[in-house]
Amino acid sequence: MTDWSGYLSLILQGAVVTVQLTVMGSILALLMAFIAGLGRIAPFAVLRWLATAYIEFFRGTSIFVQLFFAYFVLPFAGFTLTPLQAGVLALGLNVGAYAAEVVRGAILSVGKEQYEACIALNLSRWQCMRRVILPQALLVMLPTFGNNAIELLKATSVVSLISLADMTFQANIVRSQTGNTLIPFATILALYFFFAMIIAFAMRALERRMARGLDGVRA
Amino acid sequence: MEWDWEFVWQIMPTMIQGVKITILATILGSALAVVVGLAIALLRRSPSRLVSGTTGLIAEFIRGTPLLVQLYFIFYVLPDIGILLPPLVAGVIGLGLHYGTYTAEVYRAGIDNVPRGQWEAAKACNLSANQTWTRIILPQAIPPMIPALANYFIAMFKETPLLSAITVLELMNQAKSVANTYYRYIEPITLVGAFFLVISLISVIALRWLEHRYGRIER
Numbered sequence: 001m002t003d004w005s006g007y008l009s010l011i012l013q014g015a016v017v018t019v020q021l022t023v024m025g026s027i028l029a030l031l032m033a034f035i036a037g038l039g040r041i042a043p044f045a046v047l048r049w050l051a052t053a054y055i056e057f058f059r060g061t062s063i064f065v066q067l068f069f070a071y072f073v074l075p076f077a078g079f080t081l082t083p084l085q086a087g088v089l090a091l092g093l094n095v096g097a098y099a100a101e102v103v104r105g106a107i108l109s110v111g112k113e114q115y116e117a118c119i120a121l122n123l124s125r126w127q128c129m130r131r132v133i134l135p136q137a138l139l140v141m142l143p144t145f146g147n148n149a150i151e152l153l154k155a156t157s158v159v160s161l162i163s164l165a166d167m168t169f170q171a172n173i174v175r176s177q178t179g180n181t182l183i184p185f186a187t188i189l190a191l192y193f194f195f196a197m198i199i200a201f202a203m204r205a206l207e208r209r210m211a212r213g214l215d216g217v218r219a
Numbered sequence: 220m221e222w223d224w225e226f227v228w229q230i231m232p233t234m235i236q237g238v239k240i241t242i243l244a245t246i247l248g249s250a251l252a253v254v255v256g257l258a259i260a261l262l263r264r265s266p267s268r269l270v271s272g273t274t275g276l277i278a279e280f281i282r283g284t285p286l287l288v289q290l291y292f293i294f295y296v297l298p299d300i301g302i303l304l305p306p307l308v309a310g311v312i313g314l315g316l317h318y319g320t321y322t323a324e325v326y327r328a329g330i331d332n333v334p335r336g337q338w339e340a341a342k343a344c345n346l347s348a349n350q351t352w353t354r355i356i357l358p359q360a361i362p363p364m365i366p367a368l369a370n371y372f373i374a375m376f377k378e379t380p381l382l383s384a385i386t387v388l389e390l391m392n393q394a395k396s397v398a399n400t401y402y403r404y405i406e407p408i409t410l411v412g413a414f415f416l417v418i419s420l421i422s423v424i425a426l427r428w429l430e431h432r433y434g435r436i437e438r
Contacts (some may be wrong), residue, residue, distance in 0.1 A: 060419040064380035064391060065412045072404040150283065157285035161384060168288055181295040189284045189292065196283035 007174045014170030021156045028092025037103025058097035063155050066090045071162045083164035095152045106140035146203030150196045227406050230397045237393030245376040251315025256322030278320040286317045287381050294385040310382035318375045329364035366430040373422045
C-alpha cells in the first residue's frame, strides 16, 4: 500500500506554484491589457500600430511556442529567465493580448453621449476616462476578464513542460513514482476545477460590488 | 549564437512533417468538436432535469480544467481500464472533447437565435421533433454560427502543441527533437512560431471572409 500523504503534499506544493503563477500572470495580463487596449484607441497612429502588432502577434502564435521561446531562445540572446519568470512573462503577455481586445471593446461600448457629456462639463480627456468612461466600461469587462483568468489558470499547466514544478508537473512525478495514474490526475483535475470555481465566484462577487450605484446609468 | 539559414533549410523537411500532423490533428479535432458540441447542446435542452443537469456539469468541468491534464488523463489513465489509444487518437479525442464544450455554447446561442415563430410554425405543420430539428431549426441556426465555430478551431489549432506532451510527433515535438539533436534552439522554435503566425493570419483572413459571407451572431 502506497503512503499517499507524502504524495498529496507534493501535489499541494505544486498547487501553490500554480496559484502563484495564476496571480502574477493575471497582474501582468491586466497591466498589458490596459496598456495595449488603450493603445489601440489612442489618438496617435504609432501607438495604435504598436498595440495592434503586440495583440496580433501574441494572439497569433501559440502560448506554448511563446513559453518555449522565452525559456529556450531568450538565453541565447542574453536574457536568462528562471522557469517561473518565463512562465509569468509568457502567460501574462499572452492573456494580456486577449484581454486588451476586451478593454478596447468595453470602452467603445460606452455610449457617445457620455463623451459628449464630458465635453459639456469641460472635463479633460484624462478626467473623462478616469471618472466617466472607465467606471462604466470596467463593469462590461469584468465577466470576460473572469473567463480570461480561468483561461490563464488552465494555461499554467503548460509550464510543467519547461520543468517548473506546478501541479501538473508534480502529478506526473507522482505517476512515475507510484505507477498509479488515476489518483494523481483525478486529484489535480478536481483542484483545477475548484480554483476555476473560486475565480468565477470571486468575479461575480466583484461585479455585484462594482455595479452598486450604477443602476440608473446602465441600460 | 546567430541565425543560420543553412540550418533552417536543413531542418525544413522535418518541420513540414510536423506541420502536416498539426493540421491533421486540428481538422480531426474540429470534426469531433462539431459533433460533440451539437450533442452537448441538444442534451442540455433535454426536458429531463437529470440529463440536462448532468451534461451541464460535465461540460462545465471539462471547460474548467486544463487540456494538458485531460490529455494526460486520456493517454495514461484509460490504458489502466483496458483502452489503449495511439497518441494521435488520444490527442484528437482530447481536443474534440475540450473544444466540444466551447462549441456547445455557440450552438446554444445559434439555436436560441432562431425566432420562436419557427418553432410554433413547425408545431402548427404537425412536424415531429426530429423533423423540426433537421428541417427547420438547425438549417437556420447553423450558418450564422460558422464564423464563431471557425474562431474556436483557430484557437484549437494554437493548442495542438500540447499534443507533444503525449508523444504525438507534431510541429512542436519535431522542433524539440531537432533542437535536442543539434543543440540549436533559435531556428526550430522560431520556425514553429513563424508557422503558427502565418497559418493563424491566413485563418483570420478566411474568418473575415466567413463573417462577411454568413454574418455575425450576436452572443
